[in-house]
Amino acid sequence: MDQEISFNQVTHTYQADTPFAQNALDKVSLKIAPNSFTAIIGHTGSGKSTLVQHINALLKSTFGEIEVYGRQITPSTTNKNLKQLRKHVGMVFQFPEKQLFEESVIKDIMFGPKNYGASDADAEKSAVKAMKLVGLDASLRDQSPFDLSGGQMRRVAIAGVLAMNPEILILDEPTAGLDPHGHKEIMDLAQGLHDHRNMTIILVTHQMDDVVDYASDVIVMDRGQVVKHGTPSQIFADPKWVYKMHLDLPSSGEFATRLIRAGVPLEKTPLTIENLADEIVHLIQGGNHTDE
Structure with missing residues (x-):
């Protein structure tokens, strides 16, 4: 089965046909390759979360x-035809531990498969x-699960999604509120799922270090549109453009x-x-070589 995810001229309007109608997505066309680790970035309100909620049809355009696993999702697709699709697409929301509700860890994780x-x-x-x-x-x-630490509760919530054996895992700000150790553990877990289980990982994040440390592909959203898609x-590559998008390096x-800015002649960002260490070493060695 084709595992590519594709959007074709997708528009999503909140409060359509009212005076308050607003396009959260505006004619979005893009492709996400199978088995990729894709980060979706953009300032608050750019359309990131709305975009990923279309991949398992929590929202419909x-x-x-949208085509996922060879299945087409259109505005008229019924929920009855989406159940099997949602089994293939796992989604972990921000603060997923707030969705825990069973009396034991094992029962909470079993809920999805059942x-x-x-x-x-x-x-x-x-x-x-x-x-x-x-x-x-x-x-x-x-x-x-409510007797566990915050980090453990988040792992229970993620385990509940993984128990359904999805091939695509969407992580919407998965490290929000975690300390640096917990943050790294969750991101390394995502990396392991990608590397060892060939899972397609889609990460929505404000953490640019996570983008460069883990993702191979990046989609930049602005005002409901994809404004850049690349490595x-x-x-x-262009810090001025990054700042213009209200993003950090x-x-x-x-x-x-x-x-x-201080006058150090680095060749690239x-x-x-x-x-960074390699650039500085190269600069120092080049300086020493010139002095000789």
Whole structure:
């Protein structure tokens, strides 16, 4: 089955046919390759979350069509025809632990598979596998999820999505509110799912360091439109354009920009700390070579 995700002239209007109508998406056309790690960035209100909620048809377009796994989603597609699609597309919302509700960890993780028709035994098997996948110790299975730490609760919520074995995982600001250690754990988990399970990862984020550290593909949204689509190096190649979009550079790029303003002749804007270190070493070695 074709695993490409494509948008064809998709418009989504909130409060359509009222004086308050507003286009959150405006004639969006794009393709997301299978097994890619794609980051979607843009300032608040640019249309990022609206865009990804069309991929599993939590929202349906006002005009245009989306194709996911060879299935077309149009404004007239009925929910009855979307159930199998949603099984393939897992979505983790911001602060997903707020959606926990069962009396035990294992029951909460089992809920998704059971909702799609799995037997208790099969749902439990999927839940146990998902717990291992997100690094939750088996001893936690019968505990109340509300007795866990914030980071553990988020892992339970993510495990509940993974228990349905999706091929596409959408993460909408998945590290919001986490400390640096928890942040890295969640992002490394996403990277592992991409690398070892060939899962298509779609990340909505304001964290530009995560974009350059994890994503291979970046979509920039502005006013409901895709204004740029490329690799991280292509997206961040022009700092002036990045600032014009009300975005930040990755921290290494921000630091390099300050160095350039101070007169340090860096040849290009580095995307990662390693790139920045290489640029500085190259500059120093070049200086030493000239002195000789």
